[in-house]
Amino acid sequence: MSLGVAQYAVASDTGRKRRRNEDNYVVEPPLFGVADGMGGAQAGEVASKLAASALEDGSDGALHGQDRVGALIQEANRRVYERATSDPAASGMGTTMTVALVEGGIVTIGHVGDSRAYLVRDGRMEQLTDDHSLVNELVKSGKLTAEEAEAHPQRSVITRAVGTDPDVDVDAFTVDAQDGDVFLICSDGLTDMVEDEDILEVLDRNRSDLDRAVKSLVAAANRGGGEDNITAVAFRIAEVADDLDATVELRRDEPDEETKEQIAPEPPVDTMVIPPERIEAELIEPGSPEARALARREPMGNAGRVRLALTMLVLLAIAVVLLVWGLLR
Numbered sequence: 048m049s050l051g052v053a054q055y056a057v058a059s060d061t062g063r064k065r066r067r068n069e070d071n072y073v074v075e076p077p078l079f080g081v082a083d084g085m086g087g088a089q090a091g092e093v094a095s096k097l098a099a100s101a102l103e104d105g106s107d108g109a110l111h112g113q114d115r116v117g118a119l120i121q122e123a124n125r126r127v128y129e130r131a132t133s134d135p136a137a138s139g140m141g142t143t144m145t146v147a148l149v150e151g152g153i154v155t156i157g158h159v160g161d162s163r164a165y166l167v168r169d170g171r172m173e174q175l176t177d178d179h180s181l182v183n184e185l186v187k188s189g190k191l192t193a194e195e196a197e198a199h200p201q202r203s204v205i206t207r208a209v210g211t212d213p214d215v216d217v218d219a220f221t222v223d224a225q226d227g228d229v230f231l232i233c234s235d236g237l238t239d240m241v242e243d244e245d246i247l248e249v250l251d252r253n254r255s256d257l258d259r260a261v262k263s264l265v266a267a268a269n270r271g272g273g274e275d276n277i278t279a280v281a282f283r284i285a286e287v288a289d290d291l292d293a294t295v296e297l298r299r300d301e302p303d304e305e306t307k308e309q310i311a312p313e314p315p316v317d318t319m320v321i322p323p324e325r326i327e328a329e330l331i332e333p334g335s336p337e338a339r340a341l342a343r344r345e346p347m348g349n350a351g352r353v354r355l356a357l358t359m360l361v362l363l364a365i366a367v368v369l370l371v372w373g374l375l376r
């Protein structure tokens with residue numbers, strides 16, 4: 048008996064506003080990962096798929112720990128960059144990539160972009176990764192509060208991506224795992240829609256049924272608006288025998304009919320990448336005319352539809368009253 052992956056699960060969903068799921072994932076224990084693609088047309092989907100297959104192909108490397116995770120993400124970067132520079136339709140595409148490699152009681156995390164890794168231990172949850180995003184840079188430098196960041200029109204702008212440059216700077220670090228630890232890797236379609244305390248509550252309540260946990264997380268993100276693709280990969284560390292008895296259910300749901308009807312003609316704020324040195328130049332002040340213009344481009348939410356319907360109803364009622372009044376005179 049030694050520490051290892053006792054159970055794992057994944058759920059990935061298009062959400063309620065996007066036409067396609069441009070997230071991809073890797074569940075090849077002891078290697079797990081999430082990639083959230085970006086780029087015009089279907090390039091985002093190509094980028095995240097290329098990055099995920101680079102991880103799958105490199106699953107049996109001779110390297111270990113941070114060296115291996117770093118090499119895997121560099122290989123993903125090389126493949127995406129090569130395609131982006133050779134195929135005009137894929138120009139400028141890229142992807143986030145957050146990876147976890149379990150080697151006994153050591154979990155190595157590799158990370159680029161704004162997908163996240165979390166650790167749930169003893170009823171508390173810790174965000175392990177630091178978002179490479181415009182709003183996180185601004186929060187760290189004291190220019191934005193966490194609340195302002197959540198609603199910022201440029202919250203999808205990332206400062207680092209896999210595949211946009213010949214080389215990528217990878218954050219890599221290790222975590223000493225304990226019996227019972229639950230790790231979560233997820234795309235921003237989950238964390239933008241669901242508060243950390245609610246993610247913790249779902250993971251803690253379903254710690255022995257991770258399949259149920261990830262499905263509940265996706266459902267919660269859709270209830271919260273489902274504005275982006277949602278992907279959640281979870282695994283639990285425990286004392287395991289050498290013959291691993293893990294369960295998995297792969298889900299890659301297409302939107303159902305009800306969801307399709309709600310898909311907006313224009314996607315909401317899209318992911319894009321800017322280099323850190325251009326952050327100041329690219330920043331749009333919250334409440335500025337540019338920010339309001341960006342906000343107006345977002346599709347009307349349910350509240351907007353209800354307001355519109357009520358307004359129409361009131362106008363109709365006034366018209367009827369005027370008509371009746373005119374006829375009776």
Ligand code: MN
Nearest residue numbers: 083235236275
């Ligand atoms: Mn996303």
